[in-house]
Amino acid sequence: MRRYGHVELVVFAAGVATLGAEIAAQRLVAPQFGASTVVWADTIGVVLVALAGGYWLGGRLADRHPRVRDLSRTALAGAALVALVPLVAVPVLEAGEGSLPALLVLVAPPVLVLGAVSPWAVRLRVTALADAGDVAGRVYALSTAGGLVGTFVSALALIPLLGTRWTFLICAALLAAAALPGACSSRPA
Numbered sequence: 559m560r561r562y563g564h565v566e567l568v569v570f571a572a573g574v575a576t577l578g579a580e581i582a583a584q585r586l587v588a589p590q591f592g593a594s595t596v597v598w599a600d601t602i603g604v605v606l607v608a609l610a611g612g613y614w615l616g617g618r619l620a621d622r623h624p625r626v627r628d629l630s631r632t633a634l635a636g637a638a639l640v641a642l643v644p645l646v647a648v649p650v651l652e653a654g655e656g657s658l659p660a661l662l663v664l665v666a667p668p669v670l671v672l673g674a675v676s677p678w679a680v681r682l683r684v685t686a687l688a689d690a691g692d693v694a695g696r697v698y699a700l701s702t703a704g705g706l707v708g709t710f711v712s713a714l715a716l717i718p719l720l721g722t723r724w725t726f727l728i729c730a731a732l733l734a735a736a737a738l739p740g741a742c743s744s745r746p747a
């Protein structure tokens with residue numbers, strides 16, 4: 559059984575992009591709505607709801623389209639949505655409807671798509687029922703490791719050095735670079 563490859567790289571990069579976008583999103587809305595516990599709760603809540611929806615959607619899509627190409631194209635779509643966040647943020651934030659509606663519009667769509675990556679990867683990597691637990695554990699551990707990298711690199715390096723907009727764009731570019739080689743693949747796993 560192949561342990562690590564393109565699929566796992568996409569999972570890791572999706573974890574980086576997801577949590578990098580979460581940290582950057584909080585910074586993005588802070589000038590308009592503050593950085594209170596409520597704003598953080600809105601940010602974390604939106605990310606968790608979007609991830610849950612993405613997990614469900616990813617599981618359904620993976621069963622219908624169990625191909626690396628489709629996983630990679632989904633990750634590319636997620637990367638594009640992450641890159642769009644800072645570009646559409648100004649009108650959304652100027653509407654001033656509150657942090658929760660702003661985060662639902664800005665962050666929920668890319669995180670929903672990124673949430674689909676891990677269950678899709680599990681579907682691609684499970685070759686026997688006896689391996690399902692090992693595969694699922696490995697995939698979600700890689701996603702979480704990516705999330706830790708995304709959290710700390712965004713908070714400690716990217717945002718302070720380059721700013722919020724560039725943090726979104728760098729996270730999107732990293733994910734796109736990881737996903738692009740598989741987007742033209744026709745291999746099943």
